[in-house]
Amino acid sequence: MSDSELEPSRLGTKAHWDSVYEQEVANFEDTGDEGEIWFGEDSVEKMVDWALENISPASDLSILEVGSGNGTLLFALAEAGYNVSCLAGIDYSADAVKLAQMIASTRGGEKITFSQCDFLADLPAPPLAKTESVGSWDLLLDKGTYDAIALGEKDAEGRSPATPYPERAARLLKDGGFFLITSCNFTEEELKAAFATPLTGLKYHSRVKHPSISFGGKSGSVYATIAFQKSV
Numbered sequence: 001m002s003d004s005e006l007e008p009s010r011l012g013t014k015a016h017w018d019s020v021y022e023q024e025v026a027n028f029e030d031t032g033d034e035g036e037i038w039f040g041e042d043s044v045e046k047m048v049d050w051a052l053e054n055i056s057p058a059s060d061l062s063i064l065e066v067g068s069g070n071g072t073l074l075f076a077l078a079e080a081g082y083n084v085s086c087l088a089g090i091d092y093s094a095d096a097v098k099l100a101q102m103i104a105s106t107r108g109g110e111k112i113t114f115s116q117c118d119f120l121a122d123l124p125a126p127p128l129a130k131t132e133s134v135g136s137w138d139l140l141l142d143k144g145t146y147d148a149i150a151l152g153e154k155d156a157e158g159r160s161p162a163t164p165y166p167e168r169a170a171r172l173l174k175d176g177g178f179f180l181i182t183s184c185n186f187t188e189e190e191l192k193a194a195f196a197t198p199l200t201g202l203k204y205h206s207r208v209k210h211p212s213i214s215f216g217g218k219s220g221s222v223y224a225t226i227a228f229q230k231s232v
């Protein structure tokens, strides 16, 4: 299914995410519950394992998660040994940022930068020791955000709000930088068609295997995790 074939839903609205994180902030304050882990812990482990295999934590490379929610993936990267000062998350929901910062303060992750930013409208702040965000990031991560954006209302020409996403992601990356995405709405082939284009300069790099399910005589994975690399 292409992004323009998806039916819009509440998950594609900022109002939805604002109300989710307002509730999750209240839950965290009441009980310490850190909130939902999208796609489960297995998806977090698999993305961290991919990072460890491809980008050494010994190097101070800059890593940005687009739509970082409660920050689970970035905390897992910090636990795996990545330099907290080089990790950043952006989310357009102010309460998502607040939740991630509150959790960070209980986990010694205060040096991870969480900031409010609409990925489709604004540029994230540059990584540490850089003055520019464009062309500066070594690794961009997405776990469920491209999926959410693709569920937004289409414009008058029927274009999905996700249409500009691949180019916006690619231009933030350094030459040779990676984009690692986990999606439940798009297959590997659909992600390749959207991201590995001449306009982005991204090329398919590798995939992470997820358990396969069979249904109606067909088998496939519930999620796709794919890495792309920006041409040097």
Ligand SMILES: C[S@@+](CC[C@H](N)C(=O)[O-])C[C@H]1O[C@@H](n2cnc3c(N)ncnc32)[C@H](O)[C@@H]1O
Residues within 6 Å of the ligand: 017, 036, 037, 038, 066, 067, 068, 069, 070, 071, 072, 073, 090, 091, 092, 093, 096, 117, 118, 119, 120, 142, 143, 144, 145, 148, 149
């Ligand atoms: C499915 S949740 C995933 C959150 C997080 N990546 C995780 O795995 O827990 C999608 C996230 O994308 C954020 N989001 C959606 N559209 C966005 C946009 N245009 N700019 C920044 N964040 C966005 C939402 O607020 C939400 O936190």
